[in-house]
Amino acid sequence: MKVAVTGAAGYIGGMVCRRLLETGYDLIPVDNLSANKIQSIDGQQIINADITNPQQIFSVLRDADAIIHLAAIPGVAPCNERPVESFTANVIGTQNLCGVSKETGAGIIFAASMAVFGEPQVFPITEKAKMAPVNTYGKQKYLAMKFLLECAKLYEFPAFAFLKSNIYGTYEMNGATVIKPTAVNLFLQRAQAGEPITIFKPGTQARNFIHVSDIADAYVLGIKKIKTAKKPRSINIAHQELSVMSIAEQIKLAFAAKGNEVKIDLVENPRKDEVVSEAFSIDTTLAKKLLGFEPKITLQKFLESAI
Numbered sequence: 001m002k003v004a005v006t007g008a009a010g011y012i013g014g015m016v017c018r019r020l021l022e023t024g025y026d027l028i029p030v031d032n033l034s035a036n037k038i039q040s041i042d043g044q045q046i047i048n049a050d051i052t053n054p055q056q057i058f059s060v061l062r063d064a065d066a067i068i069h070l071a072a073i074p075g076v077a078p079c080n081e082r083p084v085e086s087f088t089a090n091v092i093g094t095q096n097l098c099g100v101s102k103e104t105g106a107g108i109i110f111a112a113s114m115a116v117f118g119e120p121q122v123f124p125i126t127e128k129a130k131m132a133p134v135n136t137y138g139k140q141k142y143l144a145m146k147f148l149l150e151c152a153k154l155y156e157f158p159a160f161a162f163l164k165s166n167i168y169g170t171y172e173m174n175g176a177t178v179i180k181p182t183a184v185n186l187f188l189q190r191a192q193a194g195e196p197i198t199i200f201k202p203g204t205q206a207r208n209f210i211h212v213s214d215i216a217d218a219y220v221l222g223i224k225k226i227k228t229a230k231k232p233r234s235i236n237i238a239h240q241e242l243s244v245m246s247i248a249e250q251i252k253l254a255f256a257a258k259g260n261e262v263k264i265d266l267v268e269n270p271r272k273d274e275v276v277s278e279a280f281s282i283d284t285t286l287a288k289k290l291l292g293f294e295p296k297i298t299l300q301k302f303l304e305s306a307i
Contacts, residue, residue, distance in 0.1 A: 003223055004028035004061045004106075006097070007070030008046050009038040011180035012111070014173050015216040016068060017041040023220055028064055030057075031071065038173055051093035061100050066107045066226050068219050069097050076115075076271065079137040087140055094144035098151040107158035107226035108148060109219060112234060114165050114208065114282070116142040124283040127163065127234045145234065152232035160222050160229065165208035165238035165282060167215055169302055184209060184247055184299065188306060191251050191262045200269035203245035206280040210239040211297035221291040238282040239295040247299065254303040 003020050007013040008029030014037070017029050021042055029041050032050040040046060049060045051071050061067060071093060073079060073086040094110065101108050115138030116131045133139045145161045152159035168184030170177050179185050187197045218237045245264075252262040287293040 001065045001223075002026040002028060002063055003066050003068065004030060004064035005068045005070060006030050006051055006057075006093075007072060007111075008041065009033055009035065010070060011037070011178060012167065012212060012215055013070045014038045014041060014178055015171055015212050016070065016219045017044075018173075019216040019220045020223070025223070028061065030060055037178065040174065042173075051096055052088050054096040054099060057096055058100050058103070061097075061106070062104055064100075064104070064106050066109070066223055067097060067101065068109045068111075068223070069094065070111045072111065074113075074137065076135050076137045079140060080135070083136055086136070090137075090140040091144045091147070094148055095151075098148055098155075101157040101159075102151065102155045105157050107229065108152070108160075109222045109226060110145060110148050110159065110161045112145045112161040112163045113138065113141045114163055114236075114238070114280075116145065116163065119277060120280070123279050124281040125236070126283045127236055127286060149232040149234070158226050158229040159232040160226060161232075161234040162218065162222065162237045163234055164215060165210050165236075165280075167212050168209055168299075169212040169297070170306070171212065183207070183244060184302075187248055187251050188303075191255055191260075192307075196263040196265040197248045197251065198265045198267055199244045199248055200271075201266050203248075203266055204243050204278045206241055206243045206278055208238040208241050208280050208282045209247075209299065210237065210295055211302055214239060214295035214297055217295075218287065218291065218293050221293050225291055233286075235287050235290065236282050236284050237287055237293070238284055239297075240299060241279070241281045242299065243278070250299055250303060254307050258307060 003025045009031035029046045079086040118132040118134040170179045
């Protein structure tokens with residue numbers, strides 16, 4: 001089975017590609033290489049192609065049996081700063097991939113985000129919860145996801161939209177450490193540098209967190225199920241609900257156990273369009289039932305190996 005991965009050079013993409021190769025899939029890794037993070041995956045060269053170019057991406061992906069669509073301009077700040085560029089990548093790029101699947105029948109697993117829910121009012125959050133994104137990033141992910149699911153229904157190709165929670169963790173690729181500046185990773189880096197962990201007030205705001213290795217496992221499980229999927233659907237992919245203060249405190253305790261002191265500083269939040277909910281529990285029943293997905297790495301387990 002040939003599996004294409006867009007955004008193969010990215011933080012999640014590199015790990016997903018590795019797992020697919022380890023599982024025995026024929027890999028088609030694709031990226032526009034704009035960030036130049038990863039050039040090859042365990043010896044396999046990444047194909048330089050851009051999802052915003054419909055002719056180019058069709059030529060590269062026409063033989064794929066399934067597509068894991070990770071290519072995007074992610075994050076609240078980048079999408080606010082570059083709204084047109086991010087819309088082109090996040091929405092138009094996804095539409096172009098739907099065009100590929102319309103012609104070839106390839107299933108798509110799309111990297112959606114919990115940002116599509118905005119400020120949830122009911123917990124735990126299910127796939128049927130009201131979606132009211134509050135920032136540009138969430139709105140773009142919402143538009144792309146809705147287009148994909150409707151297109152898949154209309155043209156009868158299989159599709160999953162993975163509603164992923166916040167991701168953390170690192171891994172080695174080609175002799176270098178691959179990391180993304182997400183909350184847990186940034187907190188850990190500051191502590192390792194002997195700097196205070198800076199968190200935005202009030203500190204009680206919660207998110208749901210999952211390790212990048214577990215995310216990669218979810219995508220591999222999704223590929224195993226995508227061809228037999230009975231209908232296009234969104235699926236929550238998440239693990240631990242944690243407040244930002246509890247993350248900082250766990251890191252502080254882990255360093256204290258090694259004889260090192262870490263300070264925590266509370267500062268004003270400069271981002272006005274950020275979700276500040278003090279709860280963010282997510283229902284992952286569907287992921288377990290449909291995919292057999294159960295995350296393995298807790299924050300504590302990660303810190304034990306990272307410090």
